[in-house]
Amino acid sequence: MQAVLYSIVRGMVKKINRRFTLKARPEDLPEMEHFALEENEHPNLARGEVRVKALYHALSPWQGQRLKDFANYTGPFEIGELIDGDVLVEVVEAAPGADLAPGQLVTSRLGWQDYAVAKADGLSAVTEEFDPTLWLTALSSPGLTAYTALDLFGRSMPGQTMVVTSAAGSVGGYAVQLGKLAGMHVVGVAGGSSKCGYVVDALGADACVDHKADSYADALSDALPDGAHQVFDTTGGPVADAVFSNIAKFARVLIVGRTASNNSNRPDLDPLNMRLLWAREATIQGFSRYSYPERWAFARERMMKLCRQDKIKANHKTVDGFENLPQALHDMLAGKFIGKVLVKSGVPQ
Numbered sequence: 607m608q609a610v611l612y613s614i615v616r617g618m619v620k621k622i623n624r625r626f627t628l629k630a631r632p633e634d635l636p637e638m639e640h641f642a643l644e645e646n647e648h649p650n651l652a653r654g655e656v657r658v659k660a661l662y663h664a665l666s667p668w669q670g671q672r673l674k675d676f677a678n679y680t681g682p683f684e685i686g687e688l689i690d691g692d693v694l695v696e697v698v699e700a701a702p703g704a705d706l707a708p709g710q711l712v713t714s715r716l717g718w719q720d721y722a723v724a725k726a727d728g729l730s731a732v733t734e735e736f737d738p739t740l741w742l743t744a745l746s747s748p749g750l751t752a753y754t755a756l757d758l759f760g761r762s763m764p765g766q767t768m769v770v771t772s773a774a775g776s777v778g779g780y781a782v783q784l785g786k787l788a789g790m791h792v793v794g795v796a797g798g799s800s801k802c803g804y805v806v807d808a809l810g811a812d813a814c815v816d817h818k819a820d821s822y823a824d825a826l827s828d829a830l831p832d833g834a835h836q837v838f839d840t841t842g843g844p845v846a847d848a849v850f851s852n853i854a855k856f857a858r859v860l861i862v863g864r865t866a867s868n869n870s871n872r873p874d875l876d877p878l879n880m881r882l883l884w885a886r887e888a889t890i891q892g893f894s895r896y897s898y899p900e901r902w903a904f905a906r907e908r909m910m911k912l913c914r915q916d917k918i919k920a921n922h923k924t925v926d927g928f929e930n931l932p933q934a935l936h937d938m939l940a941g942k943f944i945g946k947v948l949v950k951s952g953v954p955q
């Protein structure tokens with residue numbers, strides 16, 4: 607089906623916009639049947655607004671969590687609500703008073719739709735200096751979350767050991783690279799031997815332990831003879847619990863995400879090895895990037911500098927086709943991808 611359908615109504619050309627909304631809540635991983643593909647007409651532009659066309663949709667585990675009926679720091683999507691998400695878009699039309707011109711690229715949280723209308727001053731500029739996809743990855747939530755959490759709450763000392771869970775993932779992949787740049791001995795944890803190979807060979811970790819292997823607990827202990835001085839955890843659940851069993855004295859534990867419990871139908875699935883964390887006098891710090899908007903520009907400047915110096919590698923996988931968004935979200939949550947997942951929307955001109 608064409609992305610934009612044109613219908614002639616009383617001599618007027620109407621553009622039709624495709625959008626995915628929530629149809630039913632998944633118990634576990636989302637399937638196509640949980641989404642409705644709808645069409646609506648483009649609204650007219652008001653002063654200061656622009657019409658934008660989606661180029662790349664960024665997928666995130668929080669989208670999977672918000673399909674379900676439990677809340678963390680964000681609430682669930684309503685049935686019938688547009689699936690929200692970060693998008694790299696191109697301006698196709700600008701109303702008077704909008705400080706953007708057709709052809710300019712910007713990013714914003716505009717959701718799973720071909721086109722959107724937005725206030726021009728609420729969109730984030732994209733400079734031509736970098737590959738545009740970096741504005742959804744290293745220079746957006748994944749890279750800036752890793753940078754800000756480590757900058758504000760880490761203690762990244764050369765020679766000390768940092769463990770990163772979901773090390774081949776979107777945020778984790780940048781945490782690995784930043785830990786190495788800080789001189790740490792970095793041990794990644796990832797699901798599968800090919801992901802572990804990527805974490806060591808492409809991202810530069812010193813070692814990576816496969817949490818899907820039967821030998822996970824033993825291999826983790828072997829990789830951490832002095833224990834973990836810093837943990838950058840985005841998963842929680844049993845994968846992280848095994849890491850906490852290898853904590854060093856006075857360790858720092860940054861709790862940045864909860865993919866394991868968000869992904870399951872068990873929001874309570876979050877046992878921490880509290881006794882050992884107490885005995886080793888660890889500091890546990892929860893982190894949400896939304897609490898530090900004033901640090902965002904600083905983190906972006908620093909990450910831009912590291913990208914210019916080729917010290918940070920892009921860390922994403924591209925899937926083609928707007929219609930494949932639900933399947934790509936399923937596959938991302940099932941652990942089938944490496945890095946940030948970007949869906950190239952392919953909206954025709």
Ligand SMILES: NC(=O)c1ccc[n+]([C@@H]2O[C@H](COP(=O)([O-])OP(=O)(O)OC[C@H]3O[C@@H](n4cnc5c(N)ncnc54)[C@H](OP(=O)(O)O)[C@@H]3O)[C@@H](O)[C@H]2O)c1
Nearest residue numbers: 772775776777796797840841863864865866893894895941
């Ligand atoms: N605090 C903040 O401000 C902030 C900002 C951004 C993201 N986050 C959170 O951080 C987490 C990571 O986000 P991301 O975008 O970087 O996603 P991601 O790590 O790329 O997420 C996908 C990966 O999660 C892992 N995974 C899936 N189910 C799992 C399970 N049951 N147990 C352990 N690992 C599992 C899989 O990797 P393996 O195959 O390697 O297991 C999968 O490839 C998410 O929970 C997200 O909501 C927090």
